[in-house]
Amino acid sequence: MGRVVLFEMNSQDPERAASFYSTVFGWEIGASSWGYLPVTTGNEDKPGIHGGISKGPSDYPHGIRIQIQVDDIDEAIQNSVDMGAQVVREKMEFDNFYLAYLVDPVGNGIGLIQNK
Template sequence: MPIPACPVVHFELPYRDAARVSTFYQTVFGWQLQPMGPEMGNYILATTSTCDSSAPDALRGSINGGLFPLVPESPLQQPSVVLGVPDVREAMARVSAAGGQVLGEPMAIPGVGDYVVFVDPEGNRLSMLQPLMG
């Protein structure tokens, strides 16, 4: 069975100062930033384009992202991309079989889907997301 192509669906960047990083990306690039609060780990959603809109100025093929608090004692606190996968457990098995390392178990993100971090054989931190259906 062929492996489905898995697109980049999201990006993530670490931050040290939420107000500073929000001001920077809003001022320089016009991003809309939405703090999710402590109940969501102080994650900040970043809307970079109206890619899902039917508006005439919508940028097709663009992705949005998020910013997460830097935790210096945690490994691999670096920018990364999130790949959309149809089945996160099958993709985890493929990562391991191909020489990558899955870090932990999938985390259920309410209203979004199942998310897990992995490291490719070159040491790059990436993530996978199996979106909720519907």
């Protein structure tokens, strides 16, 4: 079962967005890595998820995507395409995980993430 493990906020002014969410909601904003500001939204003793804020690319300049953790990203991409999704960014490799971006059949942007 794919589980929502992160959210990703895209903005053309990520520092301003980070300042807003930090000030208004008390979110802790971490140091930038690859242009991505990690966000901690609370303690582990309450339900919720963490995420990040980054500068949105031209194909997704602003908005929020959920990141769904999968066991096999290649299989999840293929199953998604078979069900009508479009791949926006093919599987990318990072130090500890793989990541791909898709648009589901009704237009929602999602990310698929597989830990190594």
